[in-house]
Amino acid sequence: MPTEVLMPALSPTMEEGTLAKWLVKEGDTVSSGDIIAEIETDKATMEFEAVDEGVIGKILVAEGSEGVKVNTPIAVMLEEGESADDIGEAPAPKAEASAEAAPAAEAKAPAQAKAPEAPRPDQSPDWPEGTEMKTQTVREALRDAMAEEMRIDPTVFVMGEEVAEYQGAYKVTQGLLDEFGSKRVIDTPITEHGFAGIGVGAAFGGLKPIVEFMTFNFAMQAIDHIINSAAKTLYMSGGQMGAPMVFRGPNGAAARVAAQHSQDYGAWYAHIPGLKVVQPYSAADAKGLLKQAIRDPNPVIFLENEILYGKSFDVPVMKDFTIPFGKAKVWREGEDVTIVSWGIGMTYALEAADKLAEEGISAEVIDLRTLRPIDYDTVIASVMKTNRCVTVEEGFPVASIGNHLSAYIMQNAFDYLDAPVINCTGKDVPMPYAANLEKLALTTTAEVIEAVKQVTYR
Amino acid sequence: MATRKSSAAAKSNVSADELKSYYRDMLLIRRFEEKAGQLYGMGLIGGFCHLYIGQEAVVVGLEAAAEEGDKRVTSYRDHGHMLACGMDPDGVMAELTGRIGGYSKGKGGSMHMFSKEKHFYGGHGIVGAQVPLGAGLAFADRYLENGRVTFTYFGDGAANQGQVYETFNMAALWKLPVVFVIENNQYAMGTSQQRSTSSPDIYKRGESFGIPGEMVDGMDVLAVKAAGETAVAHCRSGKGPYILEIKTYRYRGHSMSDPAKYRTREEVQKMREERDAIERVRTMLLDGGHASEDDLKAIDKEIKDIVNKSAEFAKDSPEPPLEELWTDIYADEVPQDGANVTEEA
Numbered sequence: 001m002p003t004e005v006l007m008p009a010l011s012p013t014m015e016e017g018t019l020a021k022w023l024v025k026e027g028d029t030v031s032s033g034d035i036i037a038e039i040e041t042d043k044a045t046m047e048f049e050a051v052d053e054g055v056i057g058k059i060l061v062a063e064g065s066e067g068v069k070v071n072t073p074i075a076v077m078l079e080e081g082e083s084a085d086d087i088g089e090a091p092a093p094k095a096e097a098s099a100e101a102a103p104a105a106e107a108k109a110p111a112q113a114k115a116p117e118a119p120r121p122d123q124s125p126d127w128p129e130g131t132e133m134k135t136q137t138v139r140e141a142l143r144d145a146m147a148e149e150m151r152i153d154p155t156v157f158v159m160g161e162e163v164a165e166y167q168g169a170y171k172v173t174q175g176l177l178d179e180f181g182s183k184r185v186i187d188t189p190i191t192e193h194g195f196a197g198i199g200v201g202a203a204f205g206g207l208k209p210i211v212e213f214m215t216f217n218f219a220m221q222a223i224d225h226i227i228n229s230a231a232k233t234l235y236m237s238g239g240q241m242g243a244p245m246v247f248r249g250p251n252g253a254a255a256r257v258a259a260q261h262s263q264d265y266g267a268w269y270a271h272i273p274g275l276k277v278v279q280p281y282s283a284a285d286a287k288g289l290l291k292q293a294i295r296d297p298n299p300v301i302f303l304e305n306e307i308l309y310g311k312s313f314d315v316p317v318m319k320d321f322t323i324p325f326g327k328a329k330v331w332r333e334g335e336d337v338t339i340v341s342w343g344i345g346m347t348y349a350l351e352a353a354d355k356l357a358e359e360g361i362s363a364e365v366i367d368l369r370t371l372r373p374i375d376y377d378t379v380i381a382s383v384m385k386t387n388r389c390v391t392v393e394e395g396f397p398v399a400s401i402g403n404h405l406s407a408y409i410m411q412n413a414f415d416y417l418d419a420p421v422i423n424c425t426g427k428d429v430p431m432p433y434a435a436n437l438e439k440l441a442l443t444t445t446a447e448v449i450e451a452v453k454q455v456t457y458r
Numbered sequence: 459m460a461t462r463k464s465s466a467a468a469k470s471n472v473s474a475d476e477l478k479s480y481y482r483d484m485l486l487i488r489r490f491e492e493k494a495g496q497l498y499g500m501g502l503i504g505g506f507c508h509l510y511i512g513q514e515a516v517v518v519g520l521e522a523a524a525e526e527g528d529k530r531v532t533s534y535r536d537h538g539h540m541l542a543c544g545m546d547p548d549g550v551m552a553e554l555t556g557r558i559g560g561y562s563k564g565k566g567g568s569m570h571m572f573s574k575e576k577h578f579y580g581g582h583g584i585v586g587a588q589v590p591l592g593a594g595l596a597f598a599d600r601y602l603e604n605g606r607v608t609f610t611y612f613g614d615g616a617a618n619q620g621q622v623y624e625t626f627n628m629a630a631l632w633k634l635p636v637v638f639v640i641e642n643n644q645y646a647m648g649t650s651q652q653r654s655t656s657s658p659d660i661y662k663r664g665e666s667f668g669i670p671g672e673m674v675d676g677m678d679v680l681a682v683k684a685a686g687e688t689a690v691a692h693c694r695s696g697k698g699p700y701i702l703e704i705k706t707y708r709y710r711g712h713s714m715s716d717p718a719k720y721r722t723r724e725e726v727q728k729m730r731e732e733r734d735a736i737e738r739v740r741t742m743l744l745d746g747g748h749a750s751e752d753d754l755k756a757i758d759k760e761i762k763d764i765v766n767k768s769a770e771f772a773k774d775s776p777e778p779p780l781e782e783l784w785t786d787i788y789a790d791e792v793p794q795d796g797a798n799v800t801e802e803a
């Protein structure tokens with residue numbers, strides 16, 4: 001049967017084009033791959049190849065024709081043994097083929113915002129009442145979390161710069177090499193992009209890597225693998241394979257290390273579907289959340305803080321202690337204002353709450369603990385009670401987590417707000433080195449107190 | 459450390475049946491790609507579509523050197539690799555048309571396709587990113603001590619990415635069982651190798667890491683297979699990575715919308731007429747009396763039917779249901795902003 005040669009789409013955006021030149025004439029024999037015409041698209045002049053062998057039976061669109069719509073028949077090809085007389089039998093043009101193929105079926109946003117559901121915060125205790133507690137630094141808690149999970153699961157391993165023989169640049173992996181050996185505690189060369197990629201590949205291949213970045217500032221060299229390779233593969237593969245792994249290390253400002261070593265990446269990673277993002281404050285949370293992260297079947301970003309490493313907290317003595325993601329912790333109950341923070345921001349939030357109490361202002365302090373997923377219910381329930389909210393973080397102000405929370409609260413608890421939400425953040429400047437300027441660039445307790453007074457009209 | 463150009467003497471001895479199967483496998487890729495180009499022209503395939511026409515002998519030769527369980531990972535010019543490792547043409551073509559019957563349920567497209575069953579780990583859209591990923595797969599195999607080898611394919615263009623050398627270093631340091639396959643088709647999109655590469659012999663770039671390298675004629679499927687066998691034996695014996703620079707040529711543009719003005723039509727025509735890998739095997743089969751014209755016609759017919767069937771499947775398979783927008787983001791249940799939005803427009 002004669003087959004039609006259709007005007008081809010030759011770029012992702014082409015709808016019509018100019019049939020600039022025919023390189024064959026009626027009666028010519030062509031084989032697959034032969035260039036039969038030149039077609040001008042919106043971008044360039046393209047060569048158009050035959051995809052079948054046969055004879056050019058009839059040319060339907062003359063050369064020089066402009067505005068020829070994609071999928072218009074431009075010629076008829078005959079197979080062996082057919083003649084031009086058979087052309088009448090050619091099927092009717094299927095100009096609508098592409099329209100059929102691509103119905104505009106987009107998921108649309110609901111026309112009207114649904115009435116927000118009543119929040120159902122889960123404030124069950126993280127460990128049973130009466131559990132024995134011990135005092136531990138965040139550093140020790142993180143180390144114990146890794147060691148415990150490595151004892152349970154032989155596919156868990158740690159890789160990164162100075163994690164093994166040096167015992168960790170910040171001593172978080174202290175003792176792991178001795179217990180687990182160099183097969184599972186692996187010093188890498190200084191090559192973040194490369195070892196992050198190898199870590200993701202190892203996760204595809206059935207292992208559960210813990211990739212330590214000496215700081216998350218250096219992970220910018222590796223961010224393509226974190227986002228394009230680790231976070232997106234499960235989706236791109238239709239659920240066939242993903243990257244169950246943890247990227248961890250200190251994040252945010254330490255002290256006097258200036259612009260390139262002092263950035264908080266919480267908002268960056270929380271932006272990405274496919275990642276989970278944890279930013280713990282206390283040692284108990286660091287332990288319970290890191291164990292949970294190692295067991296999680298997805299890529300988890302675990303943002304630690306150098307200043308918090310040496311801080312001591314009570315940690316439950318339990319055989320198997322994990323904390324689920326997306327469950328905030330209420331550190332302090334209050335009536336007048338909700339202060340939402342996480343990570344090192346909690347030091348300012350809690351300090352501010354103490355001082356505010358002295359002035360008779362009762363602040364409820366919530367530690368989000370995870371930035372993806374976020375426990376919105378706990379935040380909304382608290383705001384419905386206090387009617388005021390201040391967020392506290394060290395990251396930059398534009399597109400901060402605080403901005404996102406403000407929008408969420410506005411959409412879901414607008415009628416409960418007695419004042420605009422205020423975001424306390426780091427300043428909109430690269431981190432300076434000078435001690436006085438550095439202090440000014442970070443969030444301060446005084447700023448949190450000031451913000452609370454603003455929203456409570458004191 | 460051996461870096462060498464492989465010679466004809468290193469070629470495998472193959473049976474007539476093997477030769478026929480290589481002919482068949484290469485022809486499947488070519489006809490499949492031609493059909494994909496046709497469907498693209500009809501608007502059934504969208505976005506970027508990078509065809510493998512001309513390079514067929516590379517993947518077919520190397521798959522002949524692979525064993526069950528070996529892994530492969532490549533860039534976005536990936537249709538040939540998928541067909542060569544035994545993935546179903548229907549599923550590949552339906553992914554190209556963005557349908558539910560595709561390997562990624564229509565959510566990955568031409569550049570992002572995977573098959574756990576066939577140990578095909580993508581299909582990656584970022585030039586060079588598959589190189590450490592491939593080394594990571596090999597890292598897992600070494601860790602699990604399962605004796606597997608990973609073929610990590612990348613182009614002469616990707617060979618200039620820094621992460622390739624970060625990976626060479628670690629792969630050599632840790633003796634990872636990975637074959638780095640540099641498919642040198644001589645153009646990084648529109649930039650010829652002469653204009654992008656300071657030293658033309660990419661196979662020598664492993665020397666400073668202690669990785670042996672070999673240059674192979676990629677238009678000769680038997681030479682590719684022989685080199686692949688050498689490389690795989692090296693990796694499997696625990697000696698670490700191996701580099702194969704396979705000289706090949708892509709007949710079509712970089713992607714469907716590339717007019718390919720950076721080279722002459724004569725250059726392409728000369729390759730097709732004088733060096734074509736499929737024609738070479740066809741001639742061997744006929745001249746050696748291993749197959750008759752009719753035998754080959756039967757193979758051609760079989761391939762045509764497979765490809766036509768895949769195109770029909772890819773047209774008939776429905777688009778993914780709108781709920782698919784929200785699946786496969788996490789491997790477990792995770793609440794997401796706006797995840798209830800699936801109403802039809």
